[in-house]
Amino acid sequence: MKSLIILSALLLAGFAAADPIKTDILTLTEDFYLEDLVVYTGENEITNIVVPLNSINFNDHTDLENFDVYVFFVEADKGLYVLKNNVATKVLDNGKDVASSMDDSTQVFIGATDGIYTFNAEKKTAEKYGTLTDNIKNILVTNGTDEIFILTEDKVFYKVTEEGTKKEEITNVKDAIQVVLDPLNNLYFVDSKKHVYVKSFEDGTVRKVKGVPANPKFVELLRPPAIVDDGVPFISGKKVYDVHANATAEFTGLVLTSKPSAYAVEATLVLYFAHDKKIYQYSVVDIINSTAEMMGQVKSFIEDKAPQVKEAAQKKSIRL
Ligand SMILES: *[C@@H]1O[C@H](CO)[C@@H](O)[C@H](O)[C@H]1NC(C)=O
Ligand SMILES: *[C@@H]1O[C@H](CO)[C@@H](O)[C@H](O)[C@H]1NC(C)=O
Ligand SMILES: *[C@@H]1O[C@H](CO)[C@@H](O)[C@H](O)[C@H]1NC(C)=O
Numbered sequence: 001m002k003s004l005i006i007l008s009a010l011l012l013a014g015f016a017a018a019d020p021i022k023t024d025i026l027t028l029t030e031d032f033y034l035e036d037l038v039v040y041t042g043e044n045e046i047t048n049i050v051v052p053l054n055s056i057n058f059n060d061h062t063d064l065e066n067f068d069v070y071v072f073f074v075e076a077d078k079g080l081y082v083l084k085n086n087v088a089t090k091v092l093d094n095g096k097d098v099a100s101s102m103d104d105s106t107q108v109f110i111g112a113t114d115g116i117y118t119f120n121a122e123k124k125t126a127e128k129y130g131t132l133t134d135n136i137k138n139i140l141v142t143n144g145t146d147e148i149f150i151l152t153e154d155k156v157f158y159k160v161t162e163e164g165t166k167k168e169e170i171t172n173v174k175d176a177i178q179v180v181l182d183p184l185n186n187l188y189f190v191d192s193k194k195h196v197y198v199k200s201f202e203d204g205t206v207r208k209v210k211g212v213p214a215n216p217k218f219v220e221l222l223r224p225p226a227i228v229d230d231g232v233p234f235i236s237g238k239k240v241y242d243v244h245a246n247a248t249a250e251f252t253g254l255v256l257t258s259k260p261s262a263y264a265v266e267a268t269l270v271l272y273f274a275h276d277k278k279i280y281q282y283s284v285v286d287i288i289n290s291t292a293e294m295m296g297q298v299k300s301f302i303e304d305k306a307p308q309v310k311e312a313a314q315k316k317s318i319r320l
Helices: 002-009 284-289 293-303 304-313
Strands: 026-028 039-042 047-051 071-075 079-082 085-091 095-100 107-110 115-120 125-129 136-139 146-151 155-160 164-172 174-182 187-191 196-199 206-208 219-221 234-238 240-245 249-256 262-264 270-275 279-285
Touching: 026 293, 047 095, 047 270, 047 279, 071 095, 071 262, 079 095, 085 107, 085 125, 107 125, 115 136, 146 174, 164 174, 164 187, 164 196, 174 219, 187 219, 196 240, 234 249
Parallel strands: 026 249, 047 262, 095 136
Antiparallel strands: 039 279, 047 071, 071 079, 079 085, 095 107, 107 115, 107 136, 115 125, 136 146, 146 155, 155 164, 174 187, 187 196, 196 206, 219 234, 234 240, 240 249, 262 270, 270 279
């Protein structure tokens, strides 16, 4: 199914490629946001989107042609919502971020301004988890070991222990303003100076990433697409980079002149971008079948990367 492969390639350019030389540049402009693809229209800016990759969304019954997954998002000043079946439901007024394992569990954790919650899918509500009351900016769950980590608004990074009743500061992750994990549990973070670092899962050492611009106006880490092993997309100014676990980085060729306010590319086969108070869903068929000029450029940019992406996806036994 070539179509699925091509979508996977969208933000992956370079990750799976044997040859890192990329001459093509794709500039995503305002035209990328097609009205047909809007799945939610809010009153305020959308600041975060998360698609859990565990069994709550992806299991043997998942229909890859007609995606209907739980998509969590934060609307500024309104709170955390879940979008499912085209219906948006408020989950938690003060929810900020969402994390899940990548395994067969269906558990989803929510980081809020007053601690950690779990998501009750039947009722679409949040239930308090543990006793911590930290003001959480990011929450992470490790792949395989299901350990929970939180980054607070005070820029302190903790491992959460004893069912959410205790926490231990991770002292070599300092002054962080954003944290993201790759599937091999390497931790990527940016600090308040907008420098990006990687903390190796294997030996716990922290290294500053080389090969990214020195004084960016804007930086952001993205949760990686599921077919990537070690590495995450990183936005510096308007350019998208791949940051690798070995603390190197390379420009992907992707330039965002009209920057989304939030992204979720982790599901790989379906991508979500927020822009100007709206959430857009890009599934394979949408891009392949679109006659819009922007989508034609997207297709030609990613076409030559499709074989490598397919190979990477097959290694991870993602159905294509
Ligand atoms: C989770 O980690 C294991 C190794 O512990 C790895 O084999 C697996 O591919 C990882 N999961 C994903 C989704 O990458
Ligand atoms: C770092 O990792 C990337 C991706 O695996 C690889 O392409 C690159 O050659 C590595 N660089 C070094 C210096 O090891
Ligand atoms: C996309 O295009 C294919 C081939 O032209 C067609 O079979 C399919 O119905 C189209 N899908 C949508 C959702 O438009």
